[in-house]
Amino acid sequence: MNRKGRVLLVLALVAVVAMAFRVSWNALRDVAKAIGADATAALLYPFVVDGLMALALVATLVLTDRGDKRFALRVLATYTLASLVLNYVHGLVPALHDAPAGRVRLAQWNGAHWVLVLLASSLPVGSIYFGSDLVAKVLHQRTPATTEAPVCGPDGQESVPAPHTPAHPEQPTPTATPDPVAAALLAEPSALVMTRADAERAPAPHTPHAPRTPEAEMADEALRQAQFEEAELERMRQDARRAYTESAQAGRPLSARALGEAFGMSESWGRKQILAVRDEEESSRPLLRAVDTAAV
Template sequence: MRGKGRVLLVLALVAVVAMAFRVSWNALRDVAKAIGADATAALLYPFVVDGLMALALVATLVLTGDDRRFALRVLATYTLASLVLNYVHGLVPGLHNATAGRVRLAQWDAGNWVLVLLASSLPVGSIYFGSDLVAKVLHHRPAPADEQACGSSGQESAHAPHTDAHPEPDPTATTTGSTGDAPAPEASALVTARAEAERLPDPHTPHTARTPEPESADEALRQAQFEEAELERMRQDARRAYTESAQAGRPLSARALGEAFGMSESWGRKQILAARDEEPPRPVLRAVDTAAV
């Protein structure tokens, strides 16, 4: 039914345009005779004016951008010219007589001169504007549809991986000392490796986990407890990493510790202080007087 409705609409439009052309054809033919056209030229004159209007209308449906605006200007100009000539045909009774020959289009000399210039220039304008419109339509290439940058196909540029501001030192680098013992590994390498080992296997870190919205007060409470437990686990890992770095002889700074766990420098400083508080007191060695024994 939808296709039949479209066909009926197009047929009705064609019928209306054909009847309107027949009415306008009578007036334009008489005007052509009044400016000196012979019988054949007067018969073809309406096709020159109203025919270009139809051509410009089709061009507006095909062209886009500046070309479409140009076609609309041509359509508006020739529609206005045809309206003026039909209006003059209704005002001058002498144009209705088929055998009258040349007839003045206006009693005022300047007005008659302007109307004659308008009627005689329309065929020349049809040649120029009609050929230009046909050339624009023939050379028109519809722009392809823009492809979406991120579609369902998954062709999306991967994000650059996060890199630390401080690059990891080479763990194979050797250091020279007064003793001949094997050099201790770099502290930053130790803590970075430990942090990655702690964070990568667990997909439920508090920073990247996306949990659903709680539906009740109990779920909200359990969610808060879960996040607090995750944060406490991260704090314990950070303190353990600092302790290991201190035991290796290269204690981490607050900034390095915070960056290793994706936190701030102040957070790292708090974990260092907590790790120092948790350290067991070192045994005090006292000299024994062997003479007294």
Template sequence: MSLHRKGRAALVLALVAVVAMAFRVSWNALRDIAGAVGADATAATLYPFVVDGLMALALVATLVLADDARRFALRVLGAYTIASLILNYVHGLVPELHGRTVDWSRLAEWDPANWALVLLATSLPVGSIYFGSDLVAKVLHHRPTPARELVDGQRADTSAPLPHTPLPDAVHEVPTASKPPVSALVNGRADAVQTPDPHTPHPVRTPDAESTDDALRQAQFEEAELERMRQDARRAYAESAQAGRPLSARALGEAFGMSESWGRKQILAVRDEEEQLRPRLRAVDTAAV
């Protein structure tokens, strides 16, 4: 195991230890609060898992989800964090809650504040059922995006230009619909260039050269897959437009696991192609006729 992986593993273990200790501290306060609002011994023991457990679930969901679903998970995490903080604060203000020496329905002397605190404490379990089920459903239906990411975090529609020898000019003159896959062109060109000469010794391929060739083939394969995805998305939008129900940019992007901006680019490409194919009228000079 490398030093970098050891550092990451140590960081994760330290985080788990801190979270476990923080949960133990919060568990004491939430258990007393649950007992003060009428929960029995078993329910009061399980109550902290309902509140802080959903916080842990929402935290995991934020690491898996993206876009709107991730923002929803962050809102759930923030709301339950604030609720747990309020209940822990009330427990600190009323230390008699630990000994169960106060009236079970009195968390504050002012009636409106007491009603609000009781409503908060009793509504958190119901909210955990609703929000927890929604988060699990979003995680189970989440599909990771297959597109590669640029350094600045934006999704790449096209790959970076390849180093070394470019493709011949004749390839660029072939229409897109009849153009063969880029990987086949590169492999065919590589076979033509690397045809061995019977009068020359075979070159010795080093591991670095083989890894470079593998990376080149992988890049060409990914580019071909992205191009195929773009063509499929444009075809899907054109068919929906012909049916009278054109897809929106957001719906088109989500259907292919991409962003809304990516879907908007494909829609604009379809419209540009339709504009080029549309016949143009020319003015006729009647005087010359």
């Protein structure tokens, strides 16, 4: 909707609210007189009730916090319902229409009459409390931080933000005047240096390695891991066999279960290490052959 349409809509809303206030003003004024208000108080009473309704409506549109907005809506609904009840009572009690002044019963039943008087007399006090709270919430609300719009280039794409420029740029440090002879030597490198540089930049005679694929790297890693685990197991076997040999030499050989538990393995693993030690001992023993003395 364009700006002109919005202005017309707001003006129409203001006109409707003004006419509705004039219709409700007569009923609220008569109710105020019925509960004992004087002429001036009865004249201002409609502004207290319907005026807070307008204030709550504006606060609902202005507040950004969800909790505060819900509170403003509740105040608006409460005072709208109260104004509706008082207008309804004004239509039911004909004595309110032509009563010049003084108290008039708002209902035949005493309980209903007391409730209506309590409602009508408490609305001004509630207007002071709720109106002050709404104004405080509007004045103390935090405005959301505005984000800077990205700067777009001529092609419509977002450009890179300009680098931060310090407020006081650093002054360039004065440099010493170079020696003319040294500058000439640095500017014109010798032929020997250029020849070495060209030799070092010469391409290597061998062909470059082909790039390795992730599958090949994973296979190599698994192979290295398997080799490492096998080396650790072999070291553990050698330590277990050495421990059994030492215990046997001390005259207290370890059992298969004790040997396995000492290295965190099973009993069968310990038994295998004991058998391996015995096989090594038997293979290292010299073979004795019987000599036939009759043949000699």
